[in-house]
Amino acid sequence: MTPTLLGRWQTRLFLLSTVGAIVSTPFAFAIIGSGMTWGYYWVLLYVFLFGIAWDYLYNFLQQLMWDHDWPGLFQLASAIAEGLLLAGMIKFVGLPHIPQEFPLQWFALHYTLVWLASYLLSWVIMRLLFPHWRFRGGEWLGKW
Amino acid sequence: MRVQLSWEDPIAGEQQEIVCTVPIVLGRHPEKQLSDRQEQIFSQIKLSSQQVSRLHTIITYSGGQLLLEDRSANGTFVNGHKVLQSSCAISNGDTLQIGPYLIHLIVLSRSSSNIEVTNQPTIIDTSTVVERRNSSESSLFNEESFVLKPSYAERIQALSLPKAFSAHQVPLEELRAGVYLSNYEERDFVVVGGGIGSFTFVNTLRIAGVNLDRISVIGRGEPQPYGRYQLICRNSQIPDYERLRSGSDSCPDNIWGFPGYAIREAWRECFTKGRLDHSLKLLWMVFSEPALSDTYTPRSGDVFAAMEREAKRIGWYEIWRSGHVRAIRKTTDDRYVVAYLDPNSRTESPTYKYLVARYVYLSTGYTNVRFLDDLQEYRHRTGDTTAIVNAYENHEHVYDKLMKRGGIVILRGEGIVASRILQRLYEARKYHSQIKVIHLVRSEKTESNRFHLARRYRENGWEFQPFNWPKGTWGGDMRSRLETAGPAERAQLLRDWGGTTTANRRDWQRIVREGIQQLWYERVVGIVKQVDRDEIGRLEVCLQRRLAGSEEILKADFIIDATGLTAKPIEDPLLGDLVKFYNLPLNPLNGLHVTNSFELEKMRNGKGRMFAAGIMTLGGPYAPVDTFLGLQYVAQRAVAKLVQTRAKGVHSILGLRSFSQWLKWATNQRP
Numbered sequence: 001m002t003p004t005l006l007g008r009w010q011t012r013l014f015l016l017s018t019v020g021a022i023v024s025t026p027f028a029f030a031i032i033g034s035g036m037t038w039g040y041y042w043v044l045l046y047v048f049l050f051g052i053a054w055d056y057l058y059n060f061l062q063q064l065m066w067d068h069d070w071p072g073l074f075q076l077a078s079a080i081a082e083g084l085l086l087a088g089m090i091k092f093v094g095l096p097h098i099p100q101e102f103p104l105q106w107f108a109l110h111y112t113l114v115w116l117a118s119y120l121l122s123w124v125i126m127r128l129l130f131p132h133w134r135f136r137g138g139e140w141l142g143k144w
Numbered sequence: 145m146r147v148q149l150s151w152e153d154p155i156a157g158e159q160q161e162i163v164c165t166v167p168i169v170l171g172r173h174p175e176k177q178l179s180d181r182q183e184q185i186f187s188q189i190k191l192s193s194q195q196v197s198r199l200h201t202i203i204t205y206s207g208g209q210l211l212l213e214d215r216s217a218n219g220t221f222v223n224g225h226k227v228l229q230s231s232c233a234i235s236n237g238d239t240l241q242i243g244p245y246l247i248h249l250i251v252l253s254r255s256s257s258n259i260e261v262t263n264q265p266t267i268i269d270t271s272t273v274v275e276r277r278n279s280s281e282s283s284l285f286n287e288e289s290f291v292l293k294p295s296y297a298e299r300i301q302a303l304s305l306p307k308a309f310s311a312h313q314v315p316l317e318e319l320r321a322g323v324y325l326s327n328y329e330e331r332d333f334v335v336v337g338g339g340i341g342s343f344t345f346v347n348t349l350r351i352a353g354v355n356l357d358r359i360s361v362i363g364r365g366e367p368q369p370y371g372r373y374q375l376i377c378r379n380s381q382i383p384d385y386e387r388l389r390s391g392s393d394s395c396p397d398n399i400w401g402f403p404g405y406a407i408r409e410a411w412r413e414c415f416t417k418g419r420l421d422h423s424l425k426l427l428w429m430v431f432s433e434p435a436l437s438d439t440y441t442p443r444s445g446d447v448f449a450a451m452e453r454e455a456k457r458i459g460w461y462e463i464w465r466s467g468h469v470r471a472i473r474k475t476t477d478d479r480y481v482v483a484y485l486d487p488n489s490r491t492e493s494p495t496y497k498y499l500v501a502r503y504v505y506l507s508t509g510y511t512n513v514r515f516l517d518d519l520q521e522y523r524h525r526t527g528d529t530t531a532i533v534n535a536y537e538n539h540e541h542v543y544d545k546l547m548k549r550g551g552i553v554i555l556r557g558e559g560i561v562a563s564r565i566l567q568r569l570y571e572a573r574k575y576h577s578q579i580k581v582i583h584l585v586r587s588e589k590t591e592s593n594r595f596h597l598a599r600r601y602r603e604n605g606w607e608f609q610p611f612n613w614p615k616g617t618w619g620g621d622m623r624s625r626l627e628t629a630g631p632a633e634r635a636q637l638l639r640d641w642g643g644t645t646t647a648n649r650r651d652w653q654r655i656v657r658e659g660i661q662q663l664w665y666e667r668v669v670g671i672v673k674q675v676d677r678d679e680i681g682r683l684e685v686c687l688q689r690r691l692a693g694s695e696e697i698l699k700a701d702f703i704i705d706a707t708g709l710t711a712k713p714i715e716d717p718l719l720g721d722l723v724k725f726y727n728l729p730l731n732p733l734n735g736l737h738v739t740n741s742f743e744l745e746k747m748r749n750g751k752g753r754m755f756a757a758g759i760m761t762l763g764g765p766y767a768p769v770d771t772f773l774g775l776q777y778v779a780q781r782a783v784a785k786l787v788q789t790r791a792k793g794v795h796s797i798l799g800l801r802s803f804s805q806w807l808k809w810a811t812n813q814r815p
Contacts, residue, residue, distance in 0.1 A: 001393075002620030059621075066598040067609070068616025072431040127402045128806045131797050132784075134393070134401060135619040135777050143796070144741070144784040 001122075002069050003062075007138025008055040011126065012048055014140055015118040019125075020044045023114045033106040040110055042097040046086060047114075054082055072119075079115045086111070145205045146252040149189070152586070154244040155635075155642040156733050156763075157514070157710065162189070163252060166210065170242060171200040172636075192636045192732075195243030195594050203234070210234050210251070218243065221590040237693060239587060243594075244639050246587045303494060305471055305483060312726070313749070314473045314481050316500065327497045331360045332792070334482050334501035336469050336718075338363015339372055340396050341507030341758040341775045343451065343460065348399055348779040350458040350815045351805045352787070353795040360499055361460070362467040362484055369455055370396075370448045372509070377444050380535045380706070381564045384445030389560050389611060389647045392430050392440045394773035396447070397454035399780070399797070400806055401773075405442035406430040408450075438649055439610040447772075457812055469718050470496065472504060473725075478750030480504045503791065505782065506744075507757040510709040510770070511716045516556060519705050522675040531683050532675070535561045535706035542702050543572050550578030552699065554685060557706030558585060558606060563646040565706055566665070570655045573664065581659065582698060583667045584687075595640050601648065604656050605667050608648035614641050617767040618774065627740055627765045635732040638767060644708075668698070675703070711759040719760060722747075733763025740765045741785035742778045753789065755782040 003011070024040040027033045033040075058078060062068055087104055094100050126133045130140040147168070150161040164187035169178065174188045177199035191200070197216035204211050212227065212234045214220040219228035221241035234240070236251040308319040320328055333349065335342045342361055349359065365372060374384075382388065393401035403411075406426050414423035429440040455461060467484035475481050482499045489495075519532045533539040535557070545551065546569070553569060555562055566581065573579045585605070592602035601608045616622035626637055646652065659665025673695060674686040685698040713719040713736050722728060728746050729737040738761050739745050747754035757778040759770040768774035786794045795801060808815055 002616045002618065004621045004624060062616075062621075064597050066595070066600045067434075067614045068598075068620050068622055069434075071433060071435055073435050124402055127400045128803050129799055131400055131802055132780060135623070135780065137620050137624065143798075144781055144788075 001134045001138060002067075003059075004137030004139065005055060005059040007136060008059065009052060010141055011122065011133075011138040012051050012055070014126070015122060016044045016048050016114075019117045019121050020047075020114045023117050024110065027106070027110050033110065034103045037099075037102075039098045039102055042095070043086070043107065043110065044114070046089075046095055046098075047082065047111075050082065050086065054078065075119060079119075083108070083111050083115075145210075147203070147210075148250040148252055149247050150250070151245050151247045154193075154639045157708070164189070166203055166205040168203040169199060169201070170196075170203075170247075171198050171216075172196045173198045174200075191242060191245050192632065193243040193245065193639045194596075194636055195640060196245070200242050201240070212240070216242075218594070224588075224590045226590075241590050244589075244643060246589055248587070303470070303485070303496075306496065309471055309473055309483065312474060313476045315476045316481070319481065319498065323498060324495075327495065328500075329360070329498070330500045332358040332501060333360070333503045333505065334480070334499050335359065335361040335505045335507070336472070336482065337361075337506065337508040337758075338365070338367065338369060338464060339507065339509045339758075340369055340451075340772065341509060341778070342505065343369035343455065344396055344399075344772075344775045345505050345507065345755075345757065345779040345782060346460060346463070347397075347454060347458055348776070348783045348797070349786075349794070351399060352783050352797050353793055353815075355793070356459045356463055358793070359463050360501075361464045362469055362482065362499070363464055364466065364468060364487075367461055367464045367466075368448075368452070369460060370451045374444070374448055376536055376709075379538050380561045381568045382444055384448070385443055386564075387441040388444045388447060390441060390447070390772055391611065392442065394771065394776075395450065396772045396776065397450040398809060399776060400802070400809075401776075402806075404430070405446060405450075406440045409442065409446065434610055434648060439647070441647070453812065454809075457809070458815055467497070469508075471718065471721055471725075472754075474747070474749040474752070475500060478502070478752045480747075480749065480752055480754065502752050503786065504747075504752075504754045505757065506719070506755065506760070507775070508716065508718065508760065509758055510711045512710045512712070514705070514707040514710050516672070516705055516707060518672040518675050519556075519703060526677065528677070531677075531701070532703045533705070535565060535704055536709070539704065542704065543568060545701070546579050547572050547575040550576040551701035552580045552582065554582045554584050554683075554698065554700045554703040555706065556584055556703065557644075557708060558583075558646065559644045559706065559708055560612070560646050561706040561708070563606075563649075563652050565704055566659075567652060567655060570659070579664065581665045582700065583665065584672070584685075584698075585667065585669055586671060588667075588669045593640060593643055600645070603653055604660060606653075606656065607643065607645045608653070609645040610648055611768070612645065612771065613768040617641060618771075618777070623766065626767055631732055631737075634765070635763065638733065638763065641767060709759075711762075713760045716760075731761075731763035735759075735761050735763035738764050741781045742766075743782070743785060751789075753786070753791075755785075757782070 024044060027040040028038060030036040062070055087107060089095055090098050090102055126140060132144060133140045145166040146163055147166060148161060148163045152159050167185060168187045168189060170189045170191060172191060175183060178186060195218055200216040201220045202213045211231055212222060213231040214227045214229055219226045222232060222234055223239055238249050240247045240249060306319065308314045335346060338361055346359060346361060392404035392406035395401055395405060410423040410426040413419045429437045433439045466488055467486055469482055469484045471483045473481050479500050479502050483496045485494050486497060513534055513536045515534050522532055523529055530541060533542060555565060569579060569581055588605060592600040592607050614622060626634055629637060656665060670687040670689040672685055673688055676684045678684050683700045683703060685700060686695055687698050688695050712734055714723055714734060726746055728744060731737045736744060736756050738756050742755050742757060742761060744754045744756055757775060761769050766774060787796045805815060
């Protein structure tokens with residue numbers, strides 16, 4: 001699937017609010033991780049908000065390639081960059097609703113699992129629920 | 145001073161030749177940069193590409209010399225040398241590259257200046273006119289045998305249509321009065337063409353909820369939807385174990401693209417063959433393509449097997465019938481009537497059968513195979529069909545002989561088939577080292593295609609791309625950009641993105657490099673003047689390396705023409721009739737003009753709707769119209785349109801309906 005800017009935003013929104021929310025639940029309710037906190041859900045929100053800007057950048061970089069494609073490897077690289085920036089922001093700048101003492105190892109695990117689940121399931125649920133998704137550059141909202 | 149400029153259209157592939165008087169301006173919109181006075185003097189050639197500046201190049205004549213002045217952003221290449229914002233002298237036989245256009249210049253007359261004044265300047269606009277210099281450069285397929293002979297379709301053209309068909313809307317009562325009951329049927333959907341385009345539509349339609357008894361498919365030859373494609377693949381050296389140039393999730397057997405062929409192959413490798421390493425390698429490929437590994441491509445045999453399973457699942461063989469469609473007309477009751485002949489009918493005098501339907505889907509595919517003039521001429525003149533072959537014919541004898549005795553092969557064409565044939569010749573060299581390949585091309589571009597900041601990869605004259613269009617044209621930003629563009633801009637975009645490319649397979653690039661180093665592969669640029677046989681029966685090719693240059697003779701044992709397939713709706717008997725009878729508009733590349741939902745708007749008949757899919761729509765809202773994924777796209781758009789117009793029993797494939805239909809696919813149950 002070669003995404004468009006709008007498609008990136010829409011897919012990000014869908015996957016974070018479904019797959020992301022499900023993966024975050026055991027963390028938020030202290031089944032895994034550092035204790036009960038809404039912080040994990042706030043992480044998802046920040047991934048989405050920062051993502052709006054990141055996607056702008058990705059969309060520009062995509063134009064530099066002849067095929068206007070965004071291969072899996074690039075998706076991994078961009079996820080790492082986003083994760084590092086977010087961790088840095090939490091640790092050194094501070095983000096509302098996420099305590100600065102938020103344990104980074106649990107953040108890393110949570111973030112990794114969310115990305116992995118979203119990446120793998122984007123191949124499955126997006127396609128099976130929205131057959132037009134892959135032809136519209138990731139835009140699942142709206143019909144033809 | 146008059147000159148002749150000739151070029152091959154970068155996307156339509158047609159040879160264009162124009163004669164005009166100097167001074168000449170070439171550009172995307174040269175008229176916008178000229179004063180009224182200048183407009184009366186200059187011949188204008190409008191080249192439609194975004195790589196071309198509005199006013200790109202000026203050709204003038206002064207002091208007994210032709211001068212070229214570049215005024216562009218990207219420069220003009222004169223015989224491969226870049227001229228940017230400066231001037232240079234040019235002469236007879238020079239080649240100019242302007243964006244994707246490669247233009248040959250021939251000086252026709254050096255007459256005195258007073259003739260120049262009397263000559264009218266010419267205005268040529270490539271965004272609206274694609275001149276057909278020579279339409280004989282292709283041969284019609286014979287659908288039954290896939291050899292280049294006049295087909296059944298040509299013969300049936302002689303059979304006249306019933307009188308009722310001369311009306312723009314056929315009165316059905318009148319038609320039925322003169323027809324046997326058994327020769328007249330009604331359906332809701334009639335699909336014309338029995339290939340992969342029709343198959344993806346029927347597949348989507350069935351999944352959208354339409355029952356079998358409402359659909360009929362009229363095909364030619366074998367009932368298998370992949371039959372003709374498979375035969376063309378085999379002839380052009382892609383047997384079932386070789387891989388197609390197609391992506392993992394371009395699955396004509398599965399509208400969702402999940403699981404893709406890579407996952408299915410990885411699964412089989414792991415669980416039925418126990419080869420975990422192969423399996424992981426395939427998964428790594430889809431993850432890291434195209435940066436760290438070659439793009440994953442499926443084995444043709446696996447694709448055909450998957451389509452066979454799906455064809456049985458959706459009941460394709462129950463609704464398929466053999467027939468040559470002769471004509472389609474609107475009816476007086478908001479429907480369409482399709483007249484066809486059954487080639488298997490044993491009756492003495494063939495009679496038409498009729499199918500009447502509310503909705504018609506046209507997907508007849510490629511009609512012609514390109515066969516270069518000089519090669520056809522040789523075959524007609526000598527009757528020898530073994531030394532010069534078309535890549536799409538069965539030509540195993542060429543490899544058999546080469547493996548036994550060696551020899552020189554001239555290869556024409558620069559696409560995927562040429563690559564595959566080169567690979568086959570490379571393999572044949574293991575049996576006989578005295579096999580030499582001369583890769584003969586008409587002209588050589590200096591730069592590969594460019595689009596804004598991106599440029600296509602090129603090596604040793606070949607241009608590489610994973611698939612036949614840039615990937616973003618299937619569903620990315622390039623798709624939406626093309627859809628929202630106007631007709632002229634579409635033609636520009638298609639020329640910038642299109643052109644002949646081959647798959648970016650590392651093994652193929654290595655073969656070319658090796659061939660150049662070991663001197664068994666040579667790329668030769670030139671124009672073939674004549675092909676003959678010498679006294680010992682070898683081919684003699686008279687070649688002109690530069691347009692005005694001297695001629696030389698190349699000796700060869702075989703010539704393989706791999707210049708491709710072509711389809712021009714207007715040349716097709718059925719589509720040509722439709723275009724002429726209903727005066728259907730064509731797009732700037734001579735394809736059928738369709739809406740963004742691939743509807744033929746002018747064929748609308750009350751509630752009746754007609755759609756067109758595949759190569760006949762090239763030049764319209766979508767670039768990769770002749771690909772697996774592209775055909776699925778068109779099917780999806782057409783079905784979405786049917787849902788929108790509330791066609792009876794057609795449901796939107798979305799959400800839970802989509803998911804439950806996928807479960808049926810996965811468990812191999814009827815939709």
